[in-house]
Amino acid sequence: MKTKGYKEAQAAHDAGLPRASIASTLIQQIQTRYGRSEESEDRHEVAMNVLGIAYAAGSDTTSAAVESFLVAMAMFPGVQKKAQDELDRVVGPGRLPEYEDLTNLPYLSAVTLEVMRWIPVTPIGVPHAVIADDNYNGYYIPKGSAVIANQWGMLHNPVDYPEPELFRPERFLGSDGKINRTVRDPTTIAFGFGRRICAGRYFSNNALSICIASTLHTFNIQAGLDSSGKPVKLTSEMFGGLIAKPKEVPCGLTPRSDSAARLVRDGVLPYRRQI
Numbered sequence: 486m487k488t489k490g491y492k493e494a495q496a497a498h499d500a501g502l503p504r505a506s507i508a509s510t511l512i513q514q515i516q517t518r519y520g521r522s523e524e525s526e527d528r529h530e531v532a533m534n535v536l537g538i539a540y541a542a543g544s545d546t547t548s549a550a551v552e553s554f555l556v557a558m559a560m561f562p563g564v565q566k567k568a569q570d571e572l573d574r575v576v577g578p579g580r581l582p583e584y585e586d587l588t589n590l591p592y593l594s595a596v597t598l599e600v601m602r603w604i605p606v607t608p609i610g611v612p613h614a615v616i617a618d619d620n621y622n623g624y625y626i627p628k629g630s631a632v633i634a635n636q637w638g639m640l641h642n643p644v645d646y647p648e649p650e651l652f653r654p655e656r657f658l659g660s661d662g663k664i665n666r667t668v669r670d671p672t673t674i675a676f677g678f679g680r681r682i683c684a685g686r687y688f689s690n691n692a693l694s695i696c697i698a699s700t701l702h703t704f705n706i707q708a709g710l711d712s713s714g715k716p717v718k719l720t721s722e723m724f725g726g727l728i729a730k731p732k733e734v735p736c737g738l739t740p741r742s743d744s745a746a747r748l749v750r751d752g753v754l755p756y757r758r759q760i
C-alpha cells in the first residue's frame with residue numbers, strides 16, 4: 486500500500502509521462518529542489534510515507550461518505566432536485582463545478598454537512614486513552630482508561646439536530662439561505678477530537694464537496710433495479726465496524742442531459758489517456 490503507487494508515479498515521471506496526482510507533484514518538486522542527492526532520497530521516503538498514510542486513512546473513509554451521499558440522494562429526491570437547481574443557476578450547463586464555485590453554493594454545502602452527519606463514517610470514532618485521572622459529569626475516569634466517543638449519538642442528538650433520521654440539509658441554512666453558523670457543525674464531531682483529530686479533514690471536505698457537486702451537476706441518481714428488474718429498496722442501514730458503509734448503494738445513475746454526458750466524457754478523457 487505504501488510503496489506501489491509512489492514507485493509507479495516515480496517510474497512514470499522518469500519516463501516523461503507523469504500522471505496528474507499529488508505524488509507526481511511532490512516527485513517533481515523534490516527533483517527540482519534536491520536533484521539526485523542523498524537529501525532527495527530522504528525526501529522521497531518522507532513523501533512516500535505521508536502519501537501511504539493518507540491513502541490508508543483517506544480512501545475507505547471518503548468512499549464510504551460518497552456511498553452515503555448516493556443513498557441520500559436516491560432516498561430524498563427533493564433534496565437532489567434543489568441541489569441541482571442551485572448548480573444550474575450558479576454553474577450553468579456548459580462546465581463542471583470548480584472549487585471556487587463552492588462558496589456560492591450554500592445548499593450544496595449544507596448537503597455535504599448533512600452527508601457527514603446522517604451516516605457518520607466512523608460512528609464510534611477512534612478510542613483515546615486518558616493520560617491523567619479525570620472527572621466528567623460525576624464519573625471518575627482513571628488514568629489509562631480507553632474512552633470511546635459516541636459520534637453517532639452526538640450527530641443524531643435531536644437537541645442539536647431535530648428529527649435526526651431525516652436527511653434534511655435545510656437544518657444548516659439560515660433564513661437568508663446561507664449556512665447558519667449557530668447550528669452545530671458536524672465536521673467538528675465526524676473527524677474526531679483533540680490532538681489526534683483527522684489530519685485529512687480539510688482535504689477530505691474539499692474532495693467530498695467537489696465530488697458531490699460534480700456528480701449532482703451531471704447525473705440523476707436513483708436506486709436502480711435489482712436482477713429481477715425491481716427497484717432496489719434503499720435504507721440508511723449500514724454494515725462494518727470502525728468504518729460504516731451503507732448496505733445497499735444506488736446503481737441507477739443517468740446523465741442529466743447530452744451536454745452533461747459530454748462534460749463527464751471530456752472531464753475523464755485526459756486521465757483515461759494517462760492510464
Ligand code: HEM
Nearest residue numbers: 539542543546547606611676677678681682683684685689
Ligand atoms: C470522510 C472522510 C474521513 C473521515 C470521516 C475521517 C475520520 C477520522 C477520524 C475519526 C480519525 C481519528 C481521530 C481521533 O483520534 O479522534 C481520523 C484520523 C486520521 N485521518 Fe481521517 N477521516 C477522513 C478522511 C481522511 C483523509 C482524506 C485523510 C488523508 C488525506 C485522513 C487522514 C487521517 C490521518 C493521518 C489520521 C490520524 C491522525 C493522528 O492520529 O494524528 N483522513 N480520521
